[in-house]
Amino acid sequence: xxxxxxxxxxxxxxxxxxxxxxxxxxxxxxxxxxxxxxxxxxxxxxxxxxxxxxxxxxxxxxxxxxxxxxxxxxxxxxxxxxxxxxxxxxxxxxxxxxxxxxxxxxxxxxxxx
Amino acid sequence: xxxxxxxxxxxxxxxxxxxxxxxxxxxxxxxxxxxxxxxxxxxxxxxxxxxxxxxxxxxxxxxxxxxxxxxxxxxxxxxxxxxxxxxxxxxxxxxxxxxxxxxxxxxxxxxxxx
Numbered sequence: 363x364x365x366x367x368x369x370x371x372x373x374x375x376x377x378x379x380x381x382x383x384x385x386x387x388x389x390x391x392x393x394x395x396x397x398x399x400x401x402x403x404x405x406x407x408x409x410x411x412x413x414x415x416x417x418x419x420x421x422x423x424x425x426x427x428x429x430x431x432x433x434x435x436x437x438x439x440x441x442x443x444x445x446x447x448x449x450x451x452x453x454x455x456x457x458x459x460x461x462x463x464x465x466x467x468x469x470x471x472x473x474x475x
Numbered sequence: 476x477x478x479x480x481x482x483x484x485x486x487x488x489x490x491x492x493x494x495x496x497x498x499x500x501x502x503x504x505x506x507x508x509x510x511x512x513x514x515x516x517x518x519x520x521x522x523x524x525x526x527x528x529x530x531x532x533x534x535x536x537x538x539x540x541x542x543x544x545x546x547x548x549x550x551x552x553x554x555x556x557x558x559x560x561x562x563x564x565x566x567x568x569x570x571x572x573x574x575x576x577x578x579x580x581x582x583x584x585x586x587x588x589x
Contacts, residue, residue: 395576403582404581405579407577410576453517453518460576461506461567462523463523464508464510465520466518466519468516469517
């Protein structure tokens, strides 16, 4: 079946602009996660959604970051007023339930100039 | 904050040799997972071991878990050039009797030379 997809695969934006990153999880997966990975670094947790529960936003680095998950499926990560330090690969993953193995998308490489 | 820490941070071996990577963590866990990442993109799940398991096998992979030492090891036997990648351990911290989000280590770069 189809895996996790993310769009766009690459995004170059100017400092101060807003960007939206999209994630389509595997159908039926109740948990969805966003991570950020800077060059050569590990994964930095941003936010996760589990079913209809309130999302865990504890990893969002500032109030410029927000995410939503509509209808328990597609998720959008929004970064407002982008800064150069926001440049990274943003990875989305889904899993059948929280705590199970996660299936990752290919990521969106964001470059803020 | 990082929960898992992989050791060594980088490992270079010859094709056919075995590769062992270690992971240490700090808090009680539900499960521990290992992932592989090629080319800085999406991660691929390799194996999950639960807190009540001590050893698990999957093909050329062998994972052990020692909850008393809060450590795990990933052994790749008969390595191939295609095993060249970064490997991450991730822990699902046990909180309030339920699962929590996965926390990933910084990763370990394995290079298998042909």
